[in-house]
Amino acid sequence: MKNMNSQLKRFLAATIATVGMMPVLACAQADGGHVDHASMDMSSTDHGAGEAPAQGHDSSMGAMDHGDMQMQGGSAPLDARDPDAYSDGYVRNAGKYALPPSEKLVMSDMHNFGSVNFDRLEYVRAQGEEWAAYEGEAWYGSTYNRAVIKVEGEVASGKLQESKTQLLWRHVVSTFWDTELGMRFDHDRGAPNREWLAFGFKGLAPYWFEVDATAYVGPSGRTALGLKVEYDILLTQKLYLQPSVEVNFYGKNDERRGLGSGLADGTAGLRLKYEVTRQFVPYVGVEWSSKFGQTADYARAAGDAKQETRFVAGLSFRF
């Protein structure tokens, strides 16, 4: 019980540390575009003014309330306009002059789209060992709701060594953020499979950081948290550096899978990618990976390295 408690505390600490970022991100969502007048002094917009046409209009500032200006996110004020106010009760495909519903106009906002995106399909070499790794997702759905399959895994000696597969419902909650709700299935060669319920956030933080943070709950009180951040630094229009960081936390020890509670592992990667086309992107890169805490102890006991540097070469592709 005591042990459980400390595990719980550690997990909570980790969760708070990581999830603590979420409100920040959420705020960033709300305030990222907030025109901060302290920083947006007119001198800093002068370059804009220099290019803007001089109009010679009356330019009195009148009663503009700068304090309320917020260009993104936020919530609607009470007196916000009703988007249906101009309809006067008219609807589409019924009533005067309307065509019947069987003839209704359906445009692509009502269509479903789909995409398959393999972010990593790579050959990995580290400490004399080599294997293949993959990570990708496929989605299908509308702008606001999509069914998503995410896959990730490693193949060595012609056999699938480990894999994580997620089936998710991705739902748009704000301009740049989606929630994901679903299931995750883990497969480890020589270890029991694990199933999890998954709930996470995915989106674009200010300064174009791609963030994916998901919490997991499994049977027997297992919990986990995964966080991934990725960034593209464009060197040219086609060549870019992609740093990424991924960390995983677990709520309690899972000795058979070599996972300890708390921060289990972290990986920092740097890939140099070249877009032959937007759909076909070969790359090379390097990754530093480390196991921490009890997870590191398990690895040591199993004779595995606690840390390793990996060289990767692979392909991103999508269609």
Place this chain on the structure above:
Amino acid sequence: MKRPTALAVPIPIVPRRRFVQGLAAGGVLLGLSPFVRAAGVRSDGTRTGSAAVLSGTEFNLEIGESIVNFTGNPRIATTVNGSLPAPTLRWREGDTVTIRVRNRLRETTSIHWHGIILPYQMDGVPGISFAGIPPGATFTYRFKVQQSGTYWYHSHSGMQEATGVYGAIIIDPLDSDPIQADREYVVQLSDWTDEDPMRVLAKLKMQGDYYNYSQPTAVDFFRDASQMGLKAALDKRKMWNEMRMSPTDLADLSANVLTYLMNGTTPAGNWTGLFRPGECVRLRFINGAANTFYDVRIPGLQLTVVQADGVNVEPVTVEEFRFGPGETYDVLVQPKDDAYTVFAQAMDRTGCARGTLATRTGLEAPVPALDPVEWLTMADMMGAMGTGGMAGMNHGAMPVAGASTLVHHARTEYGPSIDMRVDTPRTNLDDPGIGLRNNGRRVLTLADLHTVGGPMDPRGAEREIELHLTGNMERYAWSFDGVEYGRSTPIHFGYGERVRVILHNDTMMTHPMHLHGMWSELEAPDGQFQARRHTIPVQPAQRISFLVTADALGRWAWHCHLMLHMDAGMFREVVVA
């Protein structure tokens, strides 16, 4: 491969009522030279001409598939009478025209008469004005022509207006034309993609900036930092990065997926219009592109704009004008030298359409280099706030007769369908727009347009409605008030009322807004009448207003004429009842 031998036909030509069956075989479609993508590389002067001209009061149009080859890759286009662009229709004001449109496609089709005042059942928008024309069927359009000028027609079904179903309409005035010229040409600009346009949209759904290869790079950053200092370089990017908006989001599509056409001819094909030195030549410019704003100029010639959207305006002489899909401008030029380039660069500066005015075939004039890509400014993001001097703001001195300047965002503008809101829009009309400001040339602006004879209806606005143009570039979603068409309710105009419409652009793109069935009478911020239009471009962070006399009963479409924006949901139904 057959090469076309016929020159571009000057208009007017001998009236040809007959159905032009031979056109496809005539090489307009097959004779296009492979277009070499690399800038500046042109093949020898293979030429295709303007579309054939059909005139009279009875027309037979057949919409089918044809093979085209603009890039070296044969593709299927949807065409009218086997021609791309579709035949030019020449009508006469006051006539009743009958147009039988036969559908030989495997999907529903339609023809919309862009800018033409007619009964709503003849307007040709499937799902709104009629049921569309099913495969194998013929629909007969019949209506009285109540106007004159330069217009165009196109399919309103699926993506057919991107794949070739567009053509010019010229309506001769009942009385003599006040615009006198020795010669005239239709110059119809369009864009072509070898890809299935639906696939293009799907790619934008994967990545909103899929086709933007003008994005800020680390190299740009270090160059800026060395030139303007680190802080200034960071400041320049701060807002964009915080807001996750791209300063080079000038067009969704680019030369990476489009081939720009002038009268159905690639830049390499070099469409050529002939003249005799000293003649006054009328050029009827039509932007029939699916997705491209063009900046048009003819180096060496002054352009006297005499008509906008088919309506005569007080002549204004400029060196360049920008127009978006749907808009038309008639321009008079008086060429004296042997050859001039008609240069129409895409707004995002990745490519151009190009043709030549020459005294004989085979002549060419230098083709200007594309202008550099300019970053959108704070004025494009924040409106009047971003101009520093607050130019264009009218808060302190609100005009008595003009549109309300008090911004009312819809409650649906606070959700995921939009990526920004503008609280301090600019209302001035004298901005040529991004990429054209201070370029050393006299560029047409909306403020330069004054329709001859004033407004059609002397009444002031009896009512005001405010609509916001909204979108989310990252998700590639477009809407009015944050609500896409599929979730929207119609907008009701009371029959006979004179209503003021305010369009407030909460995006960083320019949207050519086209209201079907009724004129949009653009006004200045102070309420002064400017011009009667059927398609009005609304710039980023701009708030414009126009008056509509709701004299056309029925259901009508109202949308952004960038086809992908329209299809993504920047579309409303209007009910006049």
